[in-house]
Amino acid sequence: MARVFIPFALRKLTDGVTEVRVSGGTLREVIDNLEEMYPGTKERIVENDAIKSGLAAVVGEQPTREGLRTKVGEDIEVHFIPHIAGGRAVARCGSGLGR
Amino acid sequence: MVSTQEYKVIGTRPIRHDGLDKVTGRAVYGADIKLPGMLYGDVLRSPHAHARIKSVDTSGAEAMDGVIAVMTSADMPEAGDKIVDLGEGEINLKYASNHIIASGKVNFKGHPVAAVAATSTNIAREAVRAIKVEYEVLPSAITVDEALADGAPIICEEMVGDDLGEEVKNTNMASHFRHEFGDLEKGFSEATTIVEHRYDLAMVHQGYIEPQNATAVWNEEGRIKVWVSTQGSFSTRTQIAGVLQIDESRINVVPLEIGGGFGGKIPIYLEPLAAILSKKSGGKPVRILMDRTDVFDATGPTPGGWVNVKMGVNDEGIITAAESDIRFDAGGFPGSPVGAAAMCVFSCYDIANTRIDGYDIIVNKPKTAAYRAPGSTHVAFATESVVDEICEKIGMDVVEFRLKNASKEGSRRADGPIFPLIGNVETLEASQASPHWQSELVRDGGNGKLRGRGIANGYWFNIGFKSSVNLSVNTDGTVMLVEGSTDIGGTRVSIAMQAAEVLGIPAEDVRPTVVDTDSVGYTDVTGGSRTCYATGYAAYNAAKSLITKLTTRAASIWDLSEDQIEFSEGKFASKSDPELSMTFKELASQLNDTGGPVNSTGAVDLENAGGSFATHIVDLEIDPETGKTDVVRYTTVQDVGTAIHPSYVEGQMQGGAVQGIGWALNEEYFMSDEGAMENASFLDYRMPTSLDLPEIETILVEVPNPVHPYGVRGVGETPIVPPVAAIANAIYDALGIRLRSAPMNPGRILVALKEKNG
Numbered sequence: 001m002a003r004v005f006i007p008f009a010l011r012k013l014t015d016g017v018t019e020v021r022v023s024g025g026t027l028r029e030v031i032d033n034l035e036e037m038y039p040g041t042k043e044r045i046v047e048n049d050a051i052k053s054g055l056a057a058v059v060g061e062q063p064t065r066e067g068l069r070t071k072v073g074e075d076i077e078v079h080f081i082p083h084i085a086g087g088r089a090v091a092r093c094g095s096g097l098g099r
Numbered sequence: 100m101v102s103t104q105e106y107k108v109i110g111t112r113p114i115r116h117d118g119l120d121k122v123t124g125r126a127v128y129g130a131d132i133k134l135p136g137m138l139y140g141d142v143l144r145s146p147h148a149h150a151r152i153k154s155v156d157t158s159g160a161e162a163m164d165g166v167i168a169v170m171t172s173a174d175m176p177e178a179g180d181k182i183v184d185l186g187e188g189e190i191n192l193k194y195a196s197n198h199i200i201a202s203g204k205v206n207f208k209g210h211p212v213a214a215v216a217a218t219s220t221n222i223a224r225e226a227v228r229a230i231k232v233e234y235e236v237l238p239s240a241i242t243v244d245e246a247l248a249d250g251a252p253i254i255c256e257e258m259v260g261d262d263l264g265e266e267v268k269n270t271n272m273a274s275h276f277r278h279e280f281g282d283l284e285k286g287f288s289e290a291t292t293i294v295e296h297r298y299d300l301a302m303v304h305q306g307y308i309e310p311q312n313a314t315a316v317w318n319e320e321g322r323i324k325v326w327v328s329t330q331g332s333f334s335t336r337t338q339i340a341g342v343l344q345i346d347e348s349r350i351n352v353v354p355l356e357i358g359g360g361f362g363g364k365i366p367i368y369l370e371p372l373a374a375i376l377s378k379k380s381g382g383k384p385v386r387i388l389m390d391r392t393d394v395f396d397a398t399g400p401t402p403g404g405w406v407n408v409k410m411g412v413n414d415e416g417i418i419t420a421a422e423s424d425i426r427f428d429a430g431g432f433p434g435s436p437v438g439a440a441a442m443c444v445f446s447c448y449d450i451a452n453t454r455i456d457g458y459d460i461i462v463n464k465p466k467t468a469a470y471r472a473p474g475s476t477h478v479a480f481a482t483e484s485v486v487d488e489i490c491e492k493i494g495m496d497v498v499e500f501r502l503k504n505a506s507k508e509g510s511r512r513a514d515g516p517i518f519p520l521i522g523n524v525e526t527l528e529a530s531q532a533s534p535h536w537q538s539e540l541v542r543d544g545g546n547g548k549l550r551g552r553g554i555a556n557g558y559w560f561n562i563g564f565k566s567s568v569n570l571s572v573n574t575d576g577t578v579m580l581v582e583g584s585t586d587i588g589g590t591r592v593s594i595a596m597q598a599a600e601v602l603g604i605p606a607e608d609v610r611p612t613v614v615d616t617d618s619v620g621y622t623d624v625t626g627g628s629r630t631c632y633a634t635g636y637a638a639y640n641a642a643k644s645l646i647t648k649l650t651t652r653a654a655s656i657w658d659l660s661e662d663q664i665e666f667s668e669g670k671f672a673s674k675s676d677p678e679l680s681m682t683f684k685e686l687a688s689q690l691n692d693t694g695g696p697v698n699s700t701g702a703v704d705l706e707n708a709g710g711s712f713a714t715h716i717v718d719l720e721i722d723p724e725t726g727k728t729d730v731v732r733y734t735t736v737q738d739v740g741t742a743i744h745p746s747y748v749e750g751q752m753q754g755g756a757v758q759g760i761g762w763a764l765n766e767e768y769f770m771s772d773e774g775a776m777e778n779a780s781f782l783d784y785r786m787p788t789s790l791d792l793p794e795i796e797t798i799l800v801e802v803p804n805p806v807h808p809y810g811v812r813g814v815g816e817t818p819i820v821p822p823v824a825a826i827a828n829a830i831y832d833a834l835g836i837r838l839r840s841a842p843m844n845p846g847r848i849l850v851a852l853k854e855k856n857g
Contacts, residue, residue: 005515008277009264053182061519062706079515082276
C-alpha cells in the first residue's frame with residue numbers, strides 16, 4: 001500500500017490524520033480509495049479527470065508526469081503539493097487544494 | 100560520490116557553434132527583424148498603479164496620417180477562466196489576457212491600455228499620445244503588508260482566494276498554503292537556542308540586456324507567424340493560442356536569438372497585440388519593441404516581500420525545529436513563486452519538525468515572473484542568516500554546523516518528498532577545503548575600510564519535462580541537430596556534445612539549430628535549469644536511435660545480422676571478423692547507396708531532475724564613511740552533476756553570483772507612494788558591471804545525477820541563491836551589524852552604523 005501524506009489543507013477531512021496507508025496500483029486508484037476512506041478528498045485533488053491545476057502529485061521523489069495513470073508501488077510515498085514550480089499564476093476561483 | 104567517468108567529448112571546451120555569429124553581430128535578434136510592408140507598433144500604458152478605465156477615445160490616433168490600426172481590449176477575444184501549463188508554471192488565461200491589455204481596470208503603472216500600428220516608429224509614438232483615456236484613480240497597495248491590511252483596496256475584485264483550502268472573497272491574498280511535518284512545538288521545546296527574525300526584500304528585475312519584442316503577421320488564412328525573443332517558443336505558442344482563442348496549429352513561433360531572459364521571457368506581453376494589429380492592418384507585419392522603461396514598468400520582475408524564519412537547535416548543534424512564514428507580492432495579478440520558495444527554504448538541512456506558510460499576495464506593481472531559482476534567494480537570505488546567527492550563539496563553526504545538519508540522500512524535504520542522491524555534503528566539504536575558505540582574511544582594508552567574510556548555502560530543485568530533438572546524418576559524416584530549446588547560455592553546444600559523445604564524433608561535427616514550432620516536436624521552456632539536462636537527454640536518445648539505424652546499414656553492407664555488429668568509440672565493427680570495421684564517417688559516406696537518408700528523433704518527458712546545491716564564500720570591504728561595499732574575493736562551489744562544457748557551467752555560476760551580488764547590494768524597485776517605479780533606467784537601477792567585481796572563482800563538484808545517462812544536473816539557477824545571505828553574513832563579520840533588509844546599500848549601512856555607534 002502507498003503511504004499517502006495528507007496536505008495540510010485536507011486534514012480537516014481526515015480528522016487531522018497526516019499520513020495514511022492506501023491501496024491502489026495507480027494514482028487514480030489510490031485517490032479513489034482515499035475518497036472511500038475520507039469523503040471529500042477527491043474533489044480537492046482531481047478536476048476534469050486530472051490532477052487539479054495549481055497542484056502537483058509527487059509519487060516517490062519527484063512530481064509525476066503521468067498524472068492519474070502513474071503506477072504506484074508498494075510502500076511508495078505519495079504527496080500532493082500546491083504550487084510546485086516557480087512563476088505560477090493561480091487563483092481563479094480558489095486554487096491548489098481549494099474547492 | 101564524485102564522478103570519475105571518462106568521456107571523449109563531455110568535459111571538453113569546444114567553441115560554441117553560434118559564437119562567431121554572436122561576436123560578429125550577424126546573429127539576428129528581435130529588433131533586427133525587417134519584413135516587406137512592416138508596420139511599427141507602440142503601446143499606450145497606464146500612468147496610474149490602480150485605476151478604473153472610464154473611457155478610451157482612440158479617434159485622435161485613428162485620424163492621424165500613417166496610422167493603420169488601433170486596438171484596445173475590445174479587440175481581444177474573451178479568454179476563458181482556464182489554467183494552462185507552460186512547463187515552468189501555469190497561467191490563468193483570463194488574467195493573462197487582462198495583463199496583456201487592461202480590460203476595465205489597470206492594476207499597475209505601465210499596464211497596457213491601447214496599441215497602435217503605423218508606418219513609422221515616430222508616428223506610432225505620437226499616435227498613442229493622441230489616445231484619450233479617462234481614469235478613476237483608486238487607492239493602491241504597494242507592499243504585502245499594505246495589501247493585507249484592513250481596508251486595503253481590492254485589486255482583482257472578482258478573485259476568490261484560497262486560505263488553507265477555504266475560499267476567501269474581497270481579498271488580495273490569492274493563496275495561503277502550509278507544509279507541516281513532525282511536531283513543531285515538541286521540536287522547539289527540545290531546543291536550547293532559538294533565533295527568529297523577519298527578512299525583507301525589495302522587488303528586483305532580471306535586467307536582461309535585450310528588451311522584449313515581437314513581430315507578427317496574421318494572414319488572410321487565419322494563420323499567425325510570430326518572431327520573438329523568448330525562452331520557450333512552444334509555451335509562447337500555447338499562450339498566444341489561449342489568449343487569442345485560436346488553434347495552436349495555426350500559430351508558428353520563430354524564436355530569435357535571445358539577449359538574456361533568466362525566467363523573465365516565459366510570459367508573453369507584446370505578441371497578441373502585434374498579431375491583432377496585423378489582422379486589423381490587413382495582414383501586414385507589425386513589430387513592437389519595448390524600451391527599458393517599459394521593461395521595468397511592465398514585465399515580470401521577481402517579488403518583493405518578506406520571509407520570517409524561526410529555528411531552534413539543541414546543545415549538540417542539531418536543528419530540532421524550523422518554521423517559516425513567506426509573503427511574496429505577486430504584482431498586479433496572482434502568481435508569485437512562493438510555492439517554489441517553500442520547497443527551498445529549509446532544503447539544505449535535515450530537520451525533523453517543520454512548518455512553512457506561504458502567501459501569494461496581489462499588489463499594484465508589475466506582475467512578477469520567474470527569475471533564476473524563483474523564490475529561493477529570498478528564503479536563503481532568511482535561513483542562512485539565521486543559521487549564521489545560531490552558529491555565533493552556540494559557538495560552532497559555520498561549515499561544521501551546516502555539515503552536521505546537512506540534507507542528504509534519504510532526507511525529507513520540508514514540503515514532503517525524500518531527497519534522491521544529492522551533493523549537498525560534497526559541496527560543503529569542497530567549500531571547507533577551498534583555497535578561499537582556508538585563506539586568512541586581512542581585516543584591515545586600509546583607509547579605514549573594514550573587511551568581513553561570509554558564507555551561505557543554496558538549493559534549487561531543477562525540472563525535467565518535455566523536449567524533442569531530430570538528428571540527420573550527412574554523407575560527409577557530419578550530423579544536423581534540430582532542437583526546440585532556445586539557447587540562452589550555450590545549450591546548443593552542450594546538447595550537441597551529448598549527441599557527439601554517443602556518436603563518437605567531435606562536437607564540431609554536430610551542427611545544432613534552434614528552429615520554429617512548425618519544425619520540431621514539442622519542447623518546454625528553457626527554464627528550470629532543464630535544457631542541458633532534458634534536451635540533452637532527448638539528444639542522447641536520438642543519437643542512440645541513430646546508431647541503431649546505422650547498425651542496420653552496416654549489417655546490410657557486410658551481409659551480417661545487426662546483432663553481429665557492435666558500435667564502440669565511433670566505430671562499427673563485426674564482433675567476429677576483425678577485418679570488418681568502419682568509422683562513423685566511413686559508414687555515412689555509403690548511405691546514398693544503401694537506402695538513402697538516416698534520420699532519428701528523440702523525445703523525453705522527464706519526472707526526475709536531480710536538485711543542485713551551492714555554497715558561496717565572499718570577502719567584502721566596507722567604507723564606514725560612505726557605506727560603500729566592495730566585493731574583494733568571491734568563490735562559488737556547486738554540485739553540477741557532470742559538467743558537459745565546463746566553461747559554460749562556470750559561466751552560469753559566475754553569472755548567477757553576479758546577479759545575486761547586485762540584488763544584495765544595490766538593486767531594487769524604488770517605488771513612490773503612488774506605485775510608480777522611480778528608477779526605471781539602467782542609470783538609476785544599479786546593476787554590477789565587470790568593473791565593480793573581482794574574478795568570480797568557481798569550484799565544480801561533480802556528483803553525477805543518477806537519472807541522466809551522463810549524470811547531468813541543471814546548473815543555471817542555483818548560483819543566484821546564496822549571494823544575498825553570504826553578503827549579509829560578511830557584512831556582519833565586518834561591522835558587527837546584521838542587516839535584514841535587501842538591498843544592503845550604502846544608505847542602509849550608514850543608518851545601521853549610526854544606530855550602532857550612536
